[in-house]
Amino acid sequence: MLIKSDFQGFSHPLSSDITPLSVYQSRRRMIRLMASGVAGAALASWAGREALAQPWLPPGKQAALPSVKSAVAGALSLDKVTDYKDASGYNNFYEFGTDKTDPAQYAQALNTHPWQVEIEGLVKKPGRYALEDLLKLSAQEERIYRLRCVEGWSMVIPWVGYSLSALIRKVEPLGSAKYVEFVTLADPKTMPGVRSRVLDWPYVEGLRLDEAMHPLTLLAFGMYGEVLPKQSGAPLRLVVPWKYGFKSAKSLAKIRFTETQPQTAWNKAAAQEYGFYSNVNPAVDHPRWSQATERRIGEDGLFAKKRKTLMFNGYEAQVGQLYAGMDLKRYF
Amino acid sequence: MALVTPWRFAARLNAIGLHPWSKRLLFGLMLLPALLLVAAVALDQLGANPAQALVRRTGDWTLRTLCLVLALTPLRVGLQLTALARWRRMLGLFVYFYATLHLLSYAWLDMGFELTDIAHDIPKRPFILVGFTAYLILAVLAVTSPGWMVRLMGGKTWRRLHQLVYVVAGLALLHFFWMRAGKNDFAEVGLYALIISLLLGWRLVRAVKFDKKPR
Numbered sequence: 001m002l003i004k005s006d007f008q009g010f011s012h013p014l015s016s017d018i019t020p021l022s023v024y025q026s027r028r029r030m031i032r033l034m035a036s037g038v039a040g041a042a043l044a045s046w047a048g049r050e051a052l053a054q055p056w057l058p059p060g061k062q063a064a065l066p067s068v069k070s071a072v073a074g075a076l077s078l079d080k081v082t083d084y085k086d087a088s089g090y091n092n093f094y095e096f097g098t099d100k101t102d103p104a105q106y107a108q109a110l111n112t113h114p115w116q117v118e119i120e121g122l123v124k125k126p127g128r129y130a131l132e133d134l135l136k137l138s139a140q141e142e143r144i145y146r147l148r149c150v151e152g153w154s155m156v157i158p159w160v161g162y163s164l165s166a167l168i169r170k171v172e173p174l175g176s177a178k179y180v181e182f183v184t185l186a187d188p189k190t191m192p193g194v195r196s197r198v199l200d201w202p203y204v205e206g207l208r209l210d211e212a213m214h215p216l217t218l219l220a221f222g223m224y225g226e227v228l229p230k231q232s233g234a235p236l237r238l239v240v241p242w243k244y245g246f247k248s249a250k251s252l253a254k255i256r257f258t259e260t261q262p263q264t265a266w267n268k269a270a271a272q273e274y275g276f277y278s279n280v281n282p283a284v285d286h287p288r289w290s291q292a293t294e295r296r297i298g299e300d301g302l303f304a305k306k307r308k309t310l311m312f313n314g315y316e317a318q319v320g321q322l323y324a325g326m327d328l329k330r331y332f
Numbered sequence: 333m334a335l336v337t338p339w340r341f342a343a344r345l346n347a348i349g350l351h352p353w354s355k356r357l358l359f360g361l362m363l364l365p366a367l368l369l370v371a372a373v374a375l376d377q378l379g380a381n382p383a384q385a386l387v388r389r390t391g392d393w394t395l396r397t398l399c400l401v402l403a404l405t406p407l408r409v410g411l412q413l414t415a416l417a418r419w420r421r422m423l424g425l426f427v428y429f430y431a432t433l434h435l436l437s438y439a440w441l442d443m444g445f446e447l448t449d450i451a452h453d454i455p456k457r458p459f460i461l462v463g464f465t466a467y468l469i470l471a472v473l474a475v476t477s478p479g480w481m482v483r484l485m486g487g488k489t490w491r492r493l494h495q496l497v498y499v500v501a502g503l504a505l506l507h508f509f510w511m512r513a514g515k516n517d518f519a520e521v522g523l524y525a526l527i528i529s530l531l532l533g534w535r536l537v538r539a540v541k542f543d544k545k546p547r
Binding site for chain 2: 086089090098100101151153197198199269270273285287288289290295297298302303305306
């Protein structure tokens with residue numbers, strides 16, 4: 001692997017500053033023990049809060065990506081965080097194959113360095129933005145979001161990134177810009193799935209400009225306190241927590257500002273099944289299955305009942321007003 | 333190869349097929365996928381979404397067993413392996429067995445045994461409706477499989493009824509095609525379609541040939 005330097009946007013702490021993993025973990029274990037009441041009731045309430053503050057451990061597989069807790073409303077779900085093993089091993093990333101385990105197996109060939117994102121279309125400041133600059137554009141925040149896949153399963157993932165609006169403001173969209181189109185990498189040399197005809201490559205997603213400007217819409221660079229693993233859309237991806245997972249495009253190559261609604265990949269492939277909006281909506285079924293319930297990966301047992309899917313994936317209070325007066329059955 | 337003529341080869345295979353242990357061995361082999369699935373559940377080897385894996389794999393095994401049972405007659409006639417006739421009922425019942433596991437996984441793991449939800453789900457989604465129709469036909473064939481049923485119904489009627497397995501094959505393919513259609517992922521569907529159309533095509537050609545002969 002490459003050794004990343006300050007020049008590339010990675011500032012390394014002195015090795016003497018780093019708490020050894022074993023010490024860190026034993027402290028976590030202590031806190032958990034106390035929270036479970038072993039060390040007395042007085043300490044337990046404090047420890048309980050502390051244990052809740054970061055309910056997962058960094059997996060230690062990628063470079064660390066430090067962050068601060070997000071202050072955006074609704075950005076820190078209290079649901080139990082999905083195991084890193086599942087979040088990085090059960091993925092839909094068709095550029096690497098249609099099987100859920102294909103991305104983890106084949107994405108390692110993806111070359112994420114150097115990386116730049118082309119900003120084009122109706123903006124005052126188009127151009128190529130290097131990953132190193134994008135990383136520093138705004139403070140990296142931790143956001144614990146529910147992720148609801150259109151296939152009927154869900155996870156809870158602690159992302160690291162910042163609101164996409166920070167980037168949008170920087171590039172200054174023109175008044176005529178109404179939509180944002182996201183074009184992702186399609187490299188037949190490193191992505192075996194691109195040679196298949198499952199979808200029209202490159203994978204394209206899109207949002208209305210007001211959706212893209214919503215503070216919950218995240219430009220993510222990491223998860224679980226580390227940079228994104230390749231199978232999760234490294235080096236940067238979109239995360240739109242109130243929409244089905246496929247709206248959250250991975251490994252972004254271009255962001256284009258347009259006046260007309262972008263032609264998104266899944267909508268082109270099957271318009272009757274996947275709408276442009278694709279907001280999580282338990283009342284509007286997919287033609288081939290119900291969207292009323294979901295299975296939380298790694299948590300709901302094999303024979304447990306599936307849990308009810310929430311309107312806008314539980315983000316209705318934050319995003320409901322974006323769709324006021326819209327017929328969500330028609331604009332699914 | 334001069335010593336082993338095709339006829340002698342077939343005779344030898346038939347002798348193996350007629351051995352009482354061959355059927356028991358086949359029974360064990362056909363049961364093996366189900367046992368392995370149970371083991372995979374117990375050892376948590378079905379990945380992050382075991383419920384979906386179970387629904388899919390039981391569906392796969394239903395289709396595979398269906399292909400096997402449809403291959404019996406062409407193999408029996410084409411290679412003169414008369415012994416294969418002994419396996420027909422058992423293999424047919426295994427199709428029903430795996431279809432039952434498939435339906436159970438859907439009803440239990442996907443729908444939580446909510447019978448009203450399932451009842452609503454079946455007519456609402458063509459893909460489920462097609463699968464369920466195929467299952468109902470298989471159930472009728474399974475119930476009428478014992479020898480005394482053949483005698484009760486009369487051979488001709490019974491054979492007519494059991495030709496419905498061809499309809500089941502078509503419905504199963506359509507069910508699988510619809511399931512994969514959303515992802516434009518037809519490679520596997522195409523493979524099963526090819527196998528099944530070859531096996532049914534062979535019957536069609538034979539039926540036309542027999543029709544032309546003077547009776």
